[in-house]
Amino acid sequence: MSMGGALGKFIAADAEVGLAVKVYHRVNLALLGATPVALATDNTFLSFPVDMGLAIMFPLHGHIGMNYVITDYVPKLFSKAAVGPARAVMVGVTGFTMLGLTKLNVEGPGITGTLKALWRKE
Numbered sequence: 001m002s003m004g005g006a007l008g009k010f011i012a013a014d015a016e017v018g019l020a021v022k023v024y025h026r027v028n029l030a031l032l033g034a035t036p037v038a039l040a041t042d043n044t045f046l047s048f049p050v051d052m053g054l055a056i057m058f059p060l061h062g063h064i065g066m067n068y069v070i071t072d073y074v075p076k077l078f079s080k081a082a083v084g085p086a087r088a089v090m091v092g093v094t095g096f097t098m099l100g101l102t103k104l105n106v107e108g109p110g111i112t113g114t115l116k117a118l119w120r121k122e
């Protein structure tokens, strides 16, 4: 798929655009570090910025990862013509996930607080 511009790179966010590999590997590493940091800084002044970092990085990581999956499997399981629509659906999933996680951070207990609630006794 040959799509220029930032939007094109976001829609076809895998190895076909060189930037994605760099962003992907940086985000993968950042997530590895940010997850324990999020648990350690919960309920401090850092919890909101860390949760907002996660609200962007989790969906971005999933977005690029799923674009690799789309590139590899959609032509095999469906058809080459289905690759574009599959990527468009993924942009929607990624966008709504970012919005939902941001809402959780701004109006609710945040990503980390929500996760920790699994172990919290009422």
Ligand code: HEM
Binding pocket: 028, 031, 032, 035, 058, 059, 061, 062, 063, 065, 066, 068, 069
């Ligand atoms: C602490 C959190 C996470 C870490 C450290 C992490 C790390 C990784 C790493 C190292 C890879 C392989 C990258 C490569 O092939 O070069 C990967 C792939 C992937 N991850 Fe994650 N991940 C995390 C959370 C998530 C979440 C929450 C999602 C879903 C939204 C997700 C979705 C994916 C997908 C779709 C792939 C691609 C799988 C494939 O290519 O077959 N990951 N992840």
